[in-house]
Amino acid sequence: MSARTVVGATMHCAGAAEGVETRAQLDSLRRLGCDFIQGYYFAKPMPADVIDDYLTKERRRLGGAGAKVVA
Numbered sequence: 001m002s003a004r005t006v007v008g009a010t011m012h013c014a015g016a017a018e019g020v021e022t023r024a025q026l027d028s029l030r031r032l033g034c035d036f037i038q039g040y041y042f043a044k045p046m047p048a049d050v051i052d053d054y055l056t057k058e059r060r061r062l063g064g065a066g067a068k069v070v071a
Helices: 002-010 023-031 048-062
Strands: none
16 A cells, blocks of 8 residues: 555545555554545445435534545
């Protein structure tokens, strides 16, 4: 993942990591400068009709934590 992060930064491209399931994986990806991270660590798949409410609550919960919640 680190080589991919360096190439992405050099080319001014954002990178995304999928399938993150543990805090250790999250911490490693953050240290590497990964731009977007998703996976079961954050939330299991959910029906479309509950996503907006979930994202609103997460944005409120993370408020000033320096994290971005994107859909």
